[in-house]
Amino acid sequence: MLEVKDLHVTVEGKHILKGLNLTVAAGQVHAIMGPNGAGKSTLSAVIAGKEGYEVTQGSITFDGQDVLEMEIEERARKGLLLGFQYPVEIPGVKNIYLLKAALNAKREAEGLGEIPAPEFMKLIKEKIAFMKMDASFLQRAVNEGFSGGEKKRNEILQMLVLQPKLALLDEIDSGLDIDAMKVVADGVNSLRAADRAILMVTHYQRLLDHITPDVVHVLVDGRIVKSGDAELAKELEARGYDWVLEESAA
Amino acid sequence: MSEVQGFLDRLSERAAARGAEPTWIAARRQAGAARFEALGFPDRKVEAWKYTDVRGIARGDFALAESADFSPASAAALTLPIAAHRLSFVDGVFAPALSDLGELSAGVSVERLSQALAANHEAVGGALGRLAGVDFSPFTALNTAFAEEGAVIRLAPGAVVERPIVLQFLSSAGATPRMSHPRVLVTAGARSQATLIEHQVGEEGAANFSNLVSEVLLERGAILTHYKLQELPQTDHHIASLHVDQARDSRFTSFNLNLGGALARNDIVSDLNGQGAEANFFGLFFGQGRQLLDTHTLVNHNAPLTFSNENYKGILDDRARGIFNGKVIVKRDSQKIEAHQNNANLLLSDRAEIDTKPELEIYADDVKCSHGATTGQLDEEAVFALRARGIDEATARGLLTLAFAGEVMEQVAIDAVAERVELAVAGKLPERFNLAGLVEAAVALHEE
Numbered sequence: 001m002l003e004v005k006d007l008h009v010t011v012e013g014k015h016i017l018k019g020l021n022l023t024v025a026a027g028q029v030h031a032i033m034g035p036n037g038a039g040k041s042t043l044s045a046v047i048a049g050k051e052g053y054e055v056t057q058g059s060i061t062f063d064g065q066d067v068l069e070m071e072i073e074e075r076a077r078k079g080l081l082l083g084f085q086y087p088v089e090i091p092g093v094k095n096i097y098l099l100k101a102a103l104n105a106k107r108e109a110e111g112l113g114e115i116p117a118p119e120f121m122k123l124i125k126e127k128i129a130f131m132k133m134d135a136s137f138l139q140r141a142v143n144e145g146f147s148g149g150e151k152k153r154n155e156i157l158q159m160l161v162l163q164p165k166l167a168l169l170d171e172i173d174s175g176l177d178i179d180a181m182k183v184v185a186d187g188v189n190s191l192r193a194a195d196r197a198i199l200m201v202t203h204y205q206r207l208l209d210h211i212t213p214d215v216v217h218v219l220v221d222g223r224i225v226k227s228g229d230a231e232l233a234k235e236l237e238a239r240g241y242d243w244v245l246e247e248s249a250a
Numbered sequence: 251m252s253e254v255q256g257f258l259d260r261l262s263e264r265a266a267a268r269g270a271e272p273t274w275i276a277a278r279r280q281a282g283a284a285r286f287e288a289l290g291f292p293d294r295k296v297e298a299w300k301y302t303d304v305r306g307i308a309r310g311d312f313a314l315a316e317s318a319d320f321s322p323a324s325a326a327a328l329t330l331p332i333a334a335h336r337l338s339f340v341d342g343v344f345a346p347a348l349s350d351l352g353e354l355s356a357g358v359s360v361e362r363l364s365q366a367l368a369a370n371h372e373a374v375g376g377a378l379g380r381l382a383g384v385d386f387s388p389f390t391a392l393n394t395a396f397a398e399e400g401a402v403i404r405l406a407p408g409a410v411v412e413r414p415i416v417l418q419f420l421s422s423a424g425a426t427p428r429m430s431h432p433r434v435l436v437t438a439g440a441r442s443q444a445t446l447i448e449h450q451v452g453e454e455g456a457a458n459f460s461n462l463v464s465e466v467l468l469e470r471g472a473i474l475t476h477y478k479l480q481e482l483p484q485t486d487h488h489i490a491s492l493h494v495d496q497a498r499d500s501r502f503t504s505f506n507l508n509l510g511g512a513l514a515r516n517d518i519v520s521d522l523n524g525q526g527a528e529a530n531f532f533g534l535f536f537g538q539g540r541q542l543l544d545t546h547t548l549v550n551h552n553a554p555l556t557f558s559n560e561n562y563k564g565i566l567d568d569r570a571r572g573i574f575n576g577k578v579i580v581k582r583d584s585q586k587i588e589a590h591q592n593n594a595n596l597l598l599s600d601r602a603e604i605d606t607k608p609e610l611e612i613y614a615d616d617v618k619c620s621h622g623a624t625t626g627q628l629d630e631e632a633v634f635a636l637r638a639r640g641i642d643e644a645t646a647r648g649l650l651t652l653a654f655a656g657e658v659m660e661q662v663a664i665d666a667v668a669e670r671v672e673l674a675v676a677g678k679l680p681e682r683f684n685l686a687g688l689v690e691a692a693v694a695l696h697e698e
C-alpha cells in the first residue's frame with residue numbers, strides 16, 4: 001500500500017532523512033519508534049505533503065501512485081491522512097464545518113455527491129459518541145482552546161469520519177490520560193481493516209498494549225535501523241535505544 | 251483649478267435646465283457650490299485625505315445621467331433577493347421599473363428626494379443638510395450643490411417597518427462616464443424601528459462616480475440598522491458619508507461592507523447626544539487588484555452614559571490598499587461612557603497595504619475605553635491542516651479568510667447580504683459558511 005524507498009529529505013539545508021525504506025501492506029499496523037529528533041515527524045510530514053521539506057532522493061508511492069507528485073489535498077482525498085503530533089487551532093472554523101467540507105471533498109473525488117444532511121448528522125452522532133466527546137465540540141472552532149487530549153481525540157474523530165486507507169498517526173498517545181488512551185486506541189482499532197493500514201509514531205509501549213502492531217520499526221538518525229514484531233517494542237521499552245544503535249553501528 | 255471648473259460648469263448647465271425651485275433649496279445649492287469651489291478637491295496635504303488620491307475623480311469628465319437605462323436581466327441578477335421596500339436608481343436617476351415600495355405600514359413614509367423637494371415639506375427643509383453641512387468635505391458640498399434625487403424616509407413615533415427598506419444604486423456601463431450625487435434623509439421618530447440597506451452595485455465595465463450623502467436623525471429610543479453593501483465594479487469611484495444624530499436611548503447599528511470600486515471612501519459620523527444612546531459600527535472591507543478602500547469613522551460622545559462599539563475587519567489582496575481611521579471623541583462631562591474600537595486586518599499578498607489609525611480623544615475621566623489595531627497574514631499551518639483533510643487550497647484559504655471576518659459577519663442578520671460578502675471574499679464554498687442548519691442540528695444532537 002505504502003512504499004517509501006531510499007528517501008532523503010532536507011529541511012532548511014539540514015539532511016534529516018537519510019535513505020529511509022519502509023513498506024506497509026494493506027491490513028497491517030506499523031509502529032515507528034525512535035529517539036527525539038530522529039526524523040519521525042519529518043517522515044509523516046513529507047508523506048502528507050507539508051511544504052518546506054525537500055526530497056533530494058528516493059520515492060514514496062501509495063497504491064502504486066507517486067505521492068510526491070500529488071497535491072496535499074489529493075493525498076488526503078485518496079485516503080492518506082495524517083493525524084498531527086501538534087494539531088493546529090483554527091479560530092473561526094467550526095469543527096462540524098471542517099468535518100463536512102472534508103467529507104464532501106473526499107466524496108466529490110470519489111464521484112459521489114454531497115452527503116445529505118440527515119445522513120451526515122447520523123454519522124457524526126455515531127462517531128462523536130464513539131470518541132466519548134461532547135457534541136458541543138462540533139460547534140467549537142477547530143481545536144481552539146481544546147486541551148491536549150481533546151485535540152488528539154478530535155484528530156481521531158476526523159479519521160473516523162473520513163475513514164482513511166492509510167492513517168499516519170504521529171504521537172497520537174501523547175498528552176492522553178488513561179481513559180482517553182483507551183478511547184483513542186479503540187478509535188484507531190476500529191479503523192483496522194483488511195484493505196486499510198495504519199502507521200503510527202509513538203514513544204511508548206502503553207499505546208501498543210492497546211493497538212498491537214504487526215511490525216515495529218526503529219528510526220534513528222534518518223534511517224530505519226531495525227524492524228521486528230510487537231516484541232521489539234517491549235524490548236525497547238525495557239532496554240532503551242542504545243543497544244539498537246550499537247547493533248546498527250556494528 | 252480647471253478640475254473644479256469642469257464640475258461647476260456641469261452645475262450651471264444643470265441649473266439652467268432645471269425648473270424653478272423653492273428658495274431654500276436654491277440657496278443651499280449655492281452654498282454647496284461656493285464651498286466646493288473654495289475647497290477644491292482634497293489633495294494629500296489634507297490630513298483626512300492623506301492616503302487617498304482623488305485625481306481619478308477630479309480629472310474625470312462625468313456627465314449627469316438623463317435617464318435610467320439598465321438591462322432588466324442584469325438588474326435582476328444584481329438586485330438583492332430579499333423581500334423589501336425598494337427604490338432603485340440608475341446613475342442617480344430614479345428607475346420606476348426596478349422599484350417596488352410595496353405596502354408601507356402606518357406612520358411610514360418613503361419618498362424619492364425629488365418628490366419630497368417638490369412637495370417642499372417643512373420636515374425635509376429643516377432636516378436636510380443639518381448633519382451633513384457643506385463644510386464636512388468638498389464632496390458633501392458638491393453633493394449639496396447637485397442633489398436632486400435620492401430618498402426621504404420618515405418614521406412616525408412608534409412606527410415599525412418589518413421589511414428592510416432597500417435603496418439600490420445601480421451603476422451602468424454607458425458610452426460616457428457619469429456622475430451621481432444621491433442624497434438620503436432618514437428621520438426616525440421616537441421608538442420607531444427600521445432596517446435600511448444602501449446597496450451600490452453595477453454592471454461590468456461601469457466607470458462612474460457616485461457621491462452619496464446620507465443623514466439619519468434618531469429621536470428618543472429609535473432603532474435603526476443600517477447596511478451598506480458596496481459591490482461596485484472595480485472601475486467605479488465611490489464617495490459616501492453617513493451622518494447620524496442620536497437622541498436619548500436610540501440605537502444605531504451600521505454594517506459597512508465594502509467590496510468594490512477602484513476607489514471607495516466612506517465616512518461615518520455618529521453624534522451620541524442623549525444618555526443611553528448607542529452606536530455600533532461593524533465593517534468589512536475587502537480589496538483586490540489595485541483597489542483603494544478608505545474608511546473614516548467618528549463617534550462623538552456628547553452626553554454621559556453613551557455607548558459605542560466598533561469592529562472593522564480589513565482584508566486586502568494583490569496590490570490593494572486599505573485605510574482605516576477610527577476616531578472617538580469623549581466630551582468633557584460625558585462621564586460613564588463606554589467606547590470600544592477594534593480594527594483587524596489581513597493581508598493576503600505581500601504587496602497589499604493597510605494604514606490603520608485608531609484615535610481616542612478623551613476629555614472626561616470616568617470612562618471605559620479600549621482600542622486596538624492588528625495586521626497579519628493567513629496562518630499557513632492552518633492552511634496546511636485543512637488541505638491535509640482534503641479541502642482544496644482555494645477553499646481552505648477562503649475558509650480561513652472568512653473565519654477572520656467571522657466576528658463581523660456573524661452579526662449580519664440578512665442572509666442574502668452575508669452571502670454576497672462571503673462569495674466575494676471566499677469564492678465558491680462547499681456550502682453556506684455559517685451553516686445555520688448544521689449548527690442547529692448539532693445543538694439538537696447536543697441536547698438529546
Ligand SMILES: Nc1ncnc2c1ncn2[C@@H]1O[C@H](COP(=O)(O)OP(=O)(O)OP(=O)(O)O)[C@@H](O)[C@H]1O
Nearest residue numbers: 011012014016034035036037038039040041042043
Ligand atoms: N524547520 C526546521 N528547521 C530546522 N530543523 C528542523 C526543522 N524541522 C525539523 N528539524 C529538525 O529535524 C530533526 C527531525 O525532527 P522531527 O520532528 O522529524 O523529529 P521526531 O523524530 O519527530 O522527534 P520527536 O520524537 O521529538 O517528535 C530535528 O533535529 C529537528 O530539529
Ligand SMILES: [Mg+2]
Nearest residue numbers: 040041042085
Ligand atoms: Mg515528532
